[in-house]
Every structure is written in structure tokens, then in C-alpha cells.
Amino acid sequence: MFDDLRPHLVELRKRLGISVGTLIVMFFVMFAYHEPLLNWIVAPLNTALLEVGKISVHAADGMVTTNQVGGAFFVALKVAFFAAILGSLPIILAQLWMFVAPGLYANEKKMLIPFIVGGSGMFFVGVAFAYYVVTPFGFDFLIAFGSFKFTPLINIEDYVGFFTKIMFGFGIAFELPIFAYFLALLGLVDDRQMRDFFKYAVVIIFIVAALLTPPDVLTQLLMAIPLVMLYGISILIVRAVNPAPPLEEETEDTKEDEADETTRLEK
Numbered sequence: 001m002f003d004d005l006r007p008h009l010v011e012l013r014k015r016l017g018i019s020v021g022t023l024i025v026m027f028f029v030m031f032a033y034h035e036p037l038l039n040w041i042v043a044p045l046n047t048a049l050l051e052v053g054k055i056s057v058h059a060a061d062g063m064v065t066t067n068q069v070g071g072a073f074f075v076a077l078k079v080a081f082f083a084a085i086l087g088s089l090p091i092i093l094a095q096l097w098m099f100v101a102p103g104l105y106a107n108e109k110k111m112l113i114p115f116i117v118g119g120s121g122m123f124f125v126g127v128a129f130a131y132y133v134v135t136p137f138g139f140d141f142l143i144a145f146g147s148f149k150f151t152p153l154i155n156i157e158d159y160v161g162f163f164t165k166i167m168f169g170f171g172i173a174f175e176l177p178i179f180a181y182f183l184a185l186l187g188l189v190d191d192r193q194m195r196d197f198f199k200y201a202v203v204i205i206f207i208v209a210a211l212l213t214p215p216d217v218l219t220q221l222l223m224a225i226p227l228v229m230l231y232g233i234s235i236l237i238v239r240a241v242n243p244a245p246p247l248e249e250e251t252e253d254t255k256e257d258e259a260d261e262t263t264r265l266e267k
Contacts, residue, residue: 011102015095022091023084030087031080038079041163044131045154048139064154075156082164086127093119111185118178126174127167129226135166138219169212173227180234184242192244194235201231 030037042064049064066072093116101109143152183189194201209224 011099015099019088019092019095022088026084026087027080030083031076033083034076034079037083038075041079041160042156044135044139045143045159047136048143049152049154051140051144064156064159066156068157071157075160078157078160078164082160082167086124089123090116090120111182115178115182118181119175122174122178123171126170126172129174130166130170134170134213134219134222135163137222138166138213141218166213169208170223173208173212173223174230176227176230177234177237181237181241184238187242189238190242190244191235191239194231194238198231198235202228205231 045064066075068074094112097112097115101112143154180189180194205227206220206224209220209227213219213223
């Protein structure tokens with residue numbers, strides 16, 4: 001049994017090695033540009049502090065701080081690692097596809113480019129949506145709440161971790177149409193199954209949104225509503241790729257299978 005698994009383990013080690021190597025190289029490249037990257041990450045927070053400062057005397061002195069020796073250095077490492085993952089994503093997706101490709105049919109192996117472009121593109125769309133739509137509303141609400149009594153002193157280490165969690169959460173969530181497309185392409189799901197699962201999907205989406213976003217209703221809705229819409233788009237995509245057979249045909253096929261099974265048992 002181990003001999004059968006050995007080629008797959010060797011292939012997995014190769015793909016992981018390429019992915020990790022790409023990530024390491026990209027990390028050093030991004031670390032050289034950590035200052036502009038950090039400025040980009042902190043920009044929504046600074047904007048929120050300025051906006052809240054206009055309406056609150058306490059918030060006027062709000063600032064971004066660090067309470068650790070070497071905190072700025074560790075933040076630079078986190079920022080570089082975050083950017084390295086984004087920059088390495090196409091290569092990582094390519095290695096993932098190459099690992100599973102030997103088990104696919106010839107026509108399915110040709111989907112390498114759509115998988116890389118679609119997967120990377122939707123991830124970046126999710127990150128952009130989180131950055132330009134969700135974080136401005138979320139940070140304004142969270143910082144404004146209680147700012148009339150307290151001066152907001154935001155710890156940069158906590159903020160960067162908080163920020164990257166939101167970005168990755170939205171990036172992964174926006175992969176739903178791509179995931180549904182390839183499941184349909186492999187014949188593992190059809191549009192009727194997705195429609196029947198819709199009510200459960202809505203509950204799961206709101207639970208995931210609650211886990212991946214700050215503890216305020218506005219931000220959770222800003223994640224949950226697009227995800228519900230993406231689920232609807234995924235149903236349309238699956239219908240185009242692998243539509244469910246008409247109920248009449250399905251009933252006839254079921255009856256034929258039952259008749260064949262009855263005949264087999266009688267014999």
C-alpha cells in the first residue's frame with residue numbers, strides 16, 4: 001500500500017516545495033517594500049480616526065501605537081508575509097492543480113489557466129471589496145462607538161492581525177463561484193442540489209460571516225449579503241455547466257433501476 005502512495009507523496013513534496021520556495025522569495029521582495037504596504041494597510045484606520053476626530057474631542061487625539069519592543073519590526077514581518085501570500089497565490093494555485101491533474105480527464109486538465117486566473121481573480125476581488133467597502137464602514141462604526149468617552153489608541157500589532165483576518169476571510173469567501181464551477185465540472189453537484197441546499201447555505205453563510213468579521217451587525221451583513229448573492233451566481237454557473245436532469249427523466253431512471261434490481265433479486 002505504501003508503495004502505491006509513494007509516487008503521490010513525492011509529487012506532493014515537489015509541489016509543496018515549489019509553493020514554499022515561491023512564498024519565501026516573495027516574502028523577501030515584499031519585505032523590501034513593507035513601508036508602502038503598511039501605509040496602504042493603515043490608510044482605512046487613519047481615515048476612520050480622522051473622521052471620528054471631527055465629531056469627538058477625545059477621538060481627535062486618537063493614534064496608532066505599539067506597546068512592544070521591536071513591535072514595528074514584527075509588524076513589518078506580518079505585512080510582508082501577508083503580501084507574499086497574495087503575490088504567490090497564482091503559483092500556489094498552479095501547483096495545487098498540477099498535483100490533482102493526473103487524476104483528471106484530458107479535457108479537465110485544460111482548465112489550468114481558468115483555474116489560476118479565476119481563483120486568483122476572485123480572491124483579489126474579495127480583498128478589494130473588503131478593503132474599499134467593508135473596512136471603511138466597519139472601522140468608522142467600531143472607532144466611533146464610545147469615542148465620546150474614550151480616546152482611541154489602536155495597537156498596530158492587533159490591527160494588522162485584525163486586518164489580515166478580514167482580507168483573507170473575504171478573499172476565501174469570494175472563491176465560492178470558482179469552487180462551485182469545478183465541482184459541477186467534475187459532476188459532483190448540479191443546480192437542483194444547490195437550490196435545495198440554499199436555506200442551509202444562508203445559515204452557514206451568516207455563521208461564517210459572524211466568525212470572520214468584527215462583532216458588529218453592519219460588517220457581518222456586508223459579508224453575508226455578497227456571499228448570498230455569490231451563492232445565487234454559483235447556482236447559475238452550475239446550471240450552465242452541469243444542469244440537473246428533468247424530474248420526469250429522473251423518475252423514469254429511478255423506476256428502471258428499481259425494476260432491474262427486482263429482476264436481479266428474483267433470479
